[in-house]
Amino acid sequence: MIRTVTIFVALLALIGPVKAAEDVVAIVGGRIHTLGPEGTIEQGTVVIEGNRIVAVGEKIRVPVGATIIDAAGKEVTPGLFDAHSYFGVEEISLVEATVDRYQMGTHLTAGFDIADAINPDSTLIPVNRIEGVTRAAVAPSSTEGSAVLVGRGAVIHLGGGDDFITDRHAAMYAVLGEGGGALAGGSRAAALLALREALEDAQDWTAHRDEYDSRQRRGYVASRPDLEALAPLLAGRMPLIAAVNRASDIEAAIRLADEFRLRLVVLGGSEAWKVAPQLAAAQVAVMLDPLANLPASFDRLGATLENAARLQRAGVSVAFVSSDGHNARNLTQSAGNAVAHGMDYDEALRAITVNPARIFGIDRSYGTLQPGKLADVVVWSGDPLEVTSFADQVVIEGRIIPMTSRSTLLRDRYRTLDKAMRPGYR
Amino acid sequence: MYTARLSGAFLILLLAACGGEPHDEATQASSYASTYTPAATEAVAIVNATALTGTGERIDAATIVMMDGRINAVGADLAPPRGAIVVDAAGKWVTPGIIDVHSHLGVYPSPSVAAHSDGNEMVDPNTAQVWAEHAVWPQDPGFALALAGGVTTLQVLPGSANLFGGRSVTLKNVSSRTMQGMKFPGAPYGLKMACGENPKRVYGTGKGSAPMTRMGNVAGYRDAWIKAAAYQKKWETFAENGGEEPERDLQLETLAGVLDGEILVHNHCYRADEMAVMLDVAREFGYQVTAFHHAVEAYKIADLLAESGTCAAVWADWWGFKVEAFDAVRENAAMVDAAGACAIVHSDSGTGIQRLNQETAKIMASARRSGWEVTPERAIVWITANAAAALGVGDQTGTLEAGKMADVVIWDGNPFSVYARAEQVYIDGVLAFDRSNPEIAPQSDFMLGLDVEGGSGQ
CATH class of the missing domain: 2.30.40.10 (Urease, subunit C, domain 1)
Structure with missing residues (x-):
């Protein structure tokens, strides 16, 4: 050849x-x-x-x-972009020593910096890049951590070399809905409260950093690393990617993002099609698995294979994620199924290339x-x-x-x- | 196989003729029996189809005639019988109904909440006494979604936490109020066994009891088979000589059913070396391993599988979620098939079961890249005829042949395309799914009244 x-x-x-x-x-x-x-x-x-x-x-x-x-x-x-991968931070899922996707035991882990854990020699990288995946967001886990604010994700390319991390702090991740509720003390409302409190702390800290340093400011729930990590989020320099599925929770997330002027991205979004006009109006992109059509939880009763197509028709930017990080290579199959269920072909191709690039701010170069x-x-x-x-x-x-x-x-x-x-x- | 086998019917004859007679034999036989009877249908002739028969053949411009729930005739240039409903399938493809040998629908239904978690009786490494069918929830919304993927028959298994997980049940994918109303008439039971990491993690690591290691796993199987053989002997002696009726033991009854050849062994097993050991366990106690499930390393021992007549039921590409799944290759099924062994593609997933055709297509693509050409007429066998044979219903379904159950799928294109969708699905000749007529598709009670715009999934 x-x-x-x-x-x-x-x-x-x-x-x-x-x-x-x-x-x-x-x-x-x-x-x-x-x-x-x-x-x-x-x-x-x-x-x-x-x-x-x-x-x-x-x-x-x-x-x-x-x-x-x-x-x-x-x-x-x-080359394809996996918008929600665990390349280099999870080798064998059940071997805990090879899993570096989350931090347990603190109230917030916004400062968690996954870039420090990424192993470019992971076997997942060659397995997936020979099937067309060339770039990825490496994300903290949205199901295994202990905090509503999970931490920061990085963007990498899969070509190896010293420069494989192209953005160490590409996004902040949060868990809302039933998952967030479980972490925040029961109710999904508590998850929003915890998020709001941390954001308010970070706002205050950003405006009064010197007073905080000289102990002339009130105490914060958020720790110093959390505050530092949240500042670029509040400044609009990274998106908040929120794992959320139920329509009402997505709407609550949109309200919160509006309040703090955050660039929100919905992750999961099983019922996003139900609030497609609101998402389009707020210019909120959705990262979804087009094959996730089971009503697998009470937050996902409205799951459908037509989610991507309905969102696209409503003018929502869509990026595809794989349900199985070891098999990011199946993104093409996911996109093909989205087409089979009504999505425009080129838009499906964009959902695994340029759309995630836009979410992570690298669309000028890739x-x-x-x-x-x-x-x-x-x-x-x-x-x-x-x-x-x-x-x-x-x-x-x-x-x-x-x-x-x-x-x-x-x-x-x-x-x-x-x-x-x-x-x-x- | 060197242990003499007594078929169930023969055993009952013996009991009646000369020996003791269990007092409630008749009740036992009728309990939990299938109550499924397909509705009467008019004859249907699908014409102008590209047919993949499941026997390794492809017939262009095929006619498939269904009558009285059975396939009546299949061939090119067949005239539809007078009075038959004619379905023009020009440009479309027809296959046997898809069969999944590894499903947990009904026992791990959606939504997957703790209240629904009925697939693993995780209290003892040997729970051969439990039956998956006693937990199957017929309202699992996943059944209808699988139907839209062309699945007409599925084996629902207990999970893999235990060395012996319990009995499986084979279902027709028909809508019913009861499990009995879905049960495949006459299908043999399966016994779920599990190798490797799961039992030793759940018991050794998790509960501090045996098995702690793969050594413990194998000791556990052998110990159980010794007891089962003794139990089998006790009943044989009673049947021959009478005397006091032995006490029934549900666990040993299932295991003795395997030794009798009436219950088929479906063995969750990943590693090549472990599969080889399990074939020796089977040899020691005189049973057959019908299929290794997951069998991620089947390609390493495809010759041994061919020798023993054991199927490998595999995924297209799942890997890396545990150590024993680290050595996956995408060509696994194709390599098993090329070695002359029985290859099956299974799902083990409520989403995967909706696309077994695509999972198979991915294997075909990988195989072609690597130098194994797999034709569509060959690949369809992996999700139809081979699967039916592994469930012990190969004489009833799994191919488009006269006399078989009329379990038939019309696809709107080549089923091995990502864009193909099942257009119509017939089960025993009854139109169970029609993409152009949502009224026909079953809808779970659970999904009623939810604001999901015309039902979930589709």
Whole structure:
């Protein structure tokens, strides 16, 4: 699939300055879902230089010496973004020592900083990136912690290297509804009260920091790390992602966000479709699992496979999350099912790329195939949302990713069950 | 198999002929029996379909005739019988009803609150005496959602906390007030067994009692089978010689049912080495492991499974949630199938059961990427015929063949596409689901009166 091309040397004069060959990748001949103003290009080329896309279009010259990825008959999309992952903070769910997604035992854990725990060598990363996932928000757990304010999430790319964390403090997470109630002393109203109290503390602290430091200010419920973490939230520099499902709880969250001028994002949102107009008016995005249609709790009695489609039609920005962090790779299946249940195709593709990028504030640099964007690109064997398609080649920030994982190595080791196999696996 | 088997019917004959007779044998036989009888239907002929028969064949321009609850004829160029309702399936695909061998619908119903948690009798490593059917809540909204995914038959199992979790029940996915009204007529019971981490975590780590280790697990199975064999012998002796009637023991009755070959073993087991040990336990006591469930490492011992005639019921891609699920490969089912063993795709999930066709499609895609070409006509077998065989109802359902129950799904496209949806589902020839007519679909009592705009899920 990948070959270095020298036959274009004759065209040198037409091309202009020659780029360093190892630095340039051209994905040639694919159907390109740019998700930008160019729309879908039926047959085109994406040229990558370094870590950026430099050209996308039908009639793009391939630079001399570029590494060519042949995408003829294939489809090309931006790399996928898992909006709610646990990459690097949960290896084996039941091995507690490998789970770093929450902090127990304090009233609030807003200061909890998951970026400090992320392991870029997690086996989940290769397993999922060879299926097209190139970026993710790493989030604190919204079900296992002990506080209504759970902590801060980070944004990473899955290409490895020292710079894999691209935003250490990308969002603040909270738990409302029945989950929040259980943490806050019984009622879901208590969860809102706890959240409000912490936000008021942080507001006061922000305005009177010196007095607080010199002990001339009243005491706060929120600890010093909590206050410091909440300041950027109040300043609008990060969203508040609230795990909440019931329609009435979503409305309560919208009111609270309005009161404190927070940028609210709903996580879960099983009944979000019931309050779609309110969400659209407040410009609140919803991160949801399109397959979660069971009335699995009393907060989710209105769950439906049409949630995404109804929200999209109402003008709500939607991002998809996977119910199983080990299988972020199934985001394409989720998006395909959303389409099967009424969602617009391109919007479904946006829900696993550019929409989460917007939520986490990285849409200027990633999420569409346009010149100037970071080169996260996936070549698919066919329709990217189709369950019979697979990622043929993945590129992250211009790096061609080896299409192997622990899982593919196991598969190859046991490809033939030959009793004469090498010791270790016969 | 080297233990002599006595079928139930034969045992009763023996009892009547020469030996002792349990005083309430008749009551036992009629208790908990299926009361399901399909409604009478007119003949239906589905025409112009692309049919995946579940026998490994694909028939284009197929006609499928259903009559009196049974499949009457299947083939290309078949004229619909006179008077039959004709359903034009041009551009559509038809498959046997989908069968899930691993469900907890009804015993872990929605909403999943403690009051509904009836799947794990987590008080003793051996609870072979409990029966899943005694807890099945027919109003679980999940049944209707599974039906919309084409599921016509499912095995509801107890959970995997215990070495012996109890008896499973096989249900037709029909709406009923009672469990008995859903029970698959004549289907054998299953016995849920569990290997590995779960029993040792629940008892050793959780309760400080045996089993603490995988050694303890295996000792627990063997100890129970020894007692079961003695119990079986006691009843055989009574049947032959009469005398005082032995006291019934519900736990040993179920285990003896396995040794008698009447109850099928469904063994939750992940690791290859553990499955190999479990095959030896079965050999020691003369029973057959019908299927290993979850079987994440089945691909490592596909040859052993083929030899022993044991199915591997697997997921497409679940992995990493515990150590014994760390070595998953997406090609598992395809590798098992390629080795000549019986592959099944199961759900173990109220959402997964709605899309067993898609789960299978993902395995097909991974297999193709890795060099195993799996055709749709082959892959459908994993969620129909092989599943039916593992439930002991392979002679009744699971394929589109004359004489089988008319459990049939019409899909609006290739069922192995993410965009395909079940359009009509027939169970015993009765139209149980029709996407264009919501009136037909069952609706749980539980969902009535809730503000969910025309019912949950869909």
